[in-house]
Amino acid sequence: MTPIALSVIDDDIRTRYARNMGKFASFFLNWIKFDENSARLFAAVGGNGENYLQFRLRQHDVIEAMVVMDTARAYWREQNQPERIHGFLNHEDSEGNGIWHYLADTLRRNEGRETLRMATTLLKLDVSFARLNRNGISPLGKMLLPTPKWQSLNALIATKHLSMADIERAVAEQAKEKPILAHFMTTIFASDLGDNRGLLSQHMLKQSVAAQTDADLRAATCRLFFDYVDASDGTTAFFKLIAATNHGMFDDLLRLLLQNTEETLTAMAPPDVATKKAYRQMILCRRLLLRDKKGEGILFKALAAGKHAHMRKLTSLLLNDDLVVRKLVRGEPVRQPLTVEKSSPAPSNPLLSLLLQRAGDGDTVFHRALASGDQSALEGFFYNMPSNDVFAIMTALPNRAGLTLADLCAPEKAKAKLVRAGQAGRIDAAGAKAALRAALAVPPETATFVIRKIAEIEALAADTAHATATPLPPSFDLAKAAMV
Numbered sequence: 001m002t003p004i005a006l007s008v009i010d011d012d013i014r015t016r017y018a019r020n021m022g023k024f025a026s027f028f029l030n031w032i033k034f035d036e037n038s039a040r041l042f043a044a045v046g047g048n049g050e051n052y053l054q055f056r057l058r059q060h061d062v063i064e065a066m067v068v069m070d071t072a073r074a075y076w077r078e079q080n081q082p083e084r085i086h087g088f089l090n091h092e093d094s095e096g097n098g099i100w101h102y103l104a105d106t107l108r109r110n111e112g113r114e115t116l117r118m119a120t121t122l123l124k125l126d127v128s129f130a131r132l133n134r135n136g137i138s139p140l141g142k143m144l145l146p147t148p149k150w151q152s153l154n155a156l157i158a159t160k161h162l163s164m165a166d167i168e169r170a171v172a173e174q175a176k177e178k179p180i181l182a183h184f185m186t187t188i189f190a191s192d193l194g195d196n197r198g199l200l201s202q203h204m205l206k207q208s209v210a211a212q213t214d215a216d217l218r219a220a221t222c223r224l225f226f227d228y229v230d231a232s233d234g235t236t237a238f239f240k241l242i243a244a245t246n247h248g249m250f251d252d253l254l255r256l257l258l259q260n261t262e263e264t265l266t267a268m269a270p271p272d273v274a275t276k277k278a279y280r281q282m283i284l285c286r287r288l289l290l291r292d293k294k295g296e297g298i299l300f301k302a303l304a305a306g307k308h309a310h311m312r313k314l315t316s317l318l319l320n321d322d323l324v325v326r327k328l329v330r331g332e333p334v335r336q337p338l339t340v341e342k343s344s345p346a347p348s349n350p351l352l353s354l355l356l357q358r359a360g361d362g363d364t365v366f367h368r369a370l371a372s373g374d375q376s377a378l379e380g381f382f383y384n385m386p387s388n389d390v391f392a393i394m395t396a397l398p399n400r401a402g403l404t405l406a407d408l409c410a411p412e413k414a415k416a417k418l419v420r421a422g423q424a425g426r427i428d429a430a431g432a433k434a435a436l437r438a439a440l441a442v443p444p445e446t447a448t449f450v451i452r453k454i455a456e457i458e459a460l461a462a463d464t465a466h467a468t469a470t471p472l473p474p475s476f477d478l479a480k481a482a483m484v
Helices: 004-020 023-035 037-043 053-060 060-079 082-089 099-107 115-123 137-144 150-158 164-172 180-194 199-209 217-225 237-244 247-268 274-288 299-303 309-314 349-354 365-371 375-382 387-396 411-423 429-442 445-464
Strands: 324-329 332-337
Touching: 004 023, 004 053, 023 037, 023 060, 037 060, 037 082, 037 375, 053 060, 053 099, 060 082, 060 115, 099 115, 099 137, 099 150, 115 164, 115 309, 137 150, 137 324, 137 429, 150 180, 150 199, 164 199, 164 217, 180 199, 180 217, 180 237, 199 217, 199 247, 217 237, 217 247, 237 247, 237 299, 247 274, 247 299, 247 309, 274 324, 274 349, 299 365, 309 349, 309 375, 332 375, 365 375, 375 445
Parallel strands: none
Antiparallel strands: 324 332
16 A cells, blocks of 8 residues: 555544543444454554654654554454554664654653553564664663663563573664673663662573573673672672662572683683683672772672671672692693782782772771671671681781770770870871761770680680790781781
């Protein structure tokens, strides 16, 4: 049939409906059955090549657009005309925009029951939401940016149509540079956690750890949670999820991380078991030693959220040992240390590099745990740590005010130290008062735990054959660790 001007169809429908007292749905069903209206509707195109459904969506007539879609589809199915259903719903205008593009534009102003129903219908009929227009923009990109349209995105999630690769491609359409891509990705998933109960994050995670998932999807999902850094605060999605996840979801996150680590390791093809062990830790450290703009790492976030089980699982992933690899020097294999964090007092030790991180305010996780009276966290941090390292951390690792854990557990000693620091000009009066208040706020039972631990280590050192009466030096660079 020869194309008909869309304005003719629209004028006819509006003129006839204006004389009708009933609902638009009843009117439109009678209209499409009359004379050649069904064929005219299918053939009608506007000035931009759009069909009548697209035209109504562009006008933001969402109720009428839903009626047009449902009625035309039902009528053509009844008339055994599936080619018309397919052609009408897969129609593209002169710029390559399909129904999804128009629906995505409408969602920026109207997201409700009607648009959700239309999205669900299009999904059931396998009308692609990832098809690019002439400008290289997909409908999914419009639904994600600048503000995610969660009702419609949740429809994609519910029907299992949405994958991590879809999202990454859609965002990349509008973010050609990696920092911008990372910012958009973290913003979308931060909105998911804050406004959408984390449904998108949970969906992506379940997809990635399913048995049939391929390595490429796991790698893409891993990039989302662990690699994309929000330029505004320096965090990844994993940082935000630490406080929000339950045990099951957190376990899935770690399972994803470990699976992707092993796949990355396989591609690296390390020559021997020792090198493989070292490289595995190095890959994990690239993600787990990351810090935000406040200098806080994953343990700071888990501690602040009171997630003790999360902290135990995170620390169990990293070895408390110096990593070494074998390299050929003049044809001979030589063991050389493998650095995981150059600025760390223990640059080749994954676990100590994590535990000895300092936040921007000079605190370590040990100081934060003591200040909050979190004895369980302190015990977890010191679990299986050599006594000489425990002793050094408790007695020789100061915060910015110059106070160690031992000092904070003895207010009088802390006060004397602060007075000397003030006289030497190392701290001002306000800082000294705040530090003293922190020492006085340490719960007695937590202070007792620290004091008893120090006494036990000193007694053990005095009983050794060497009889030096002091514990051995720590395994890390104490001078570097004490720098604030």
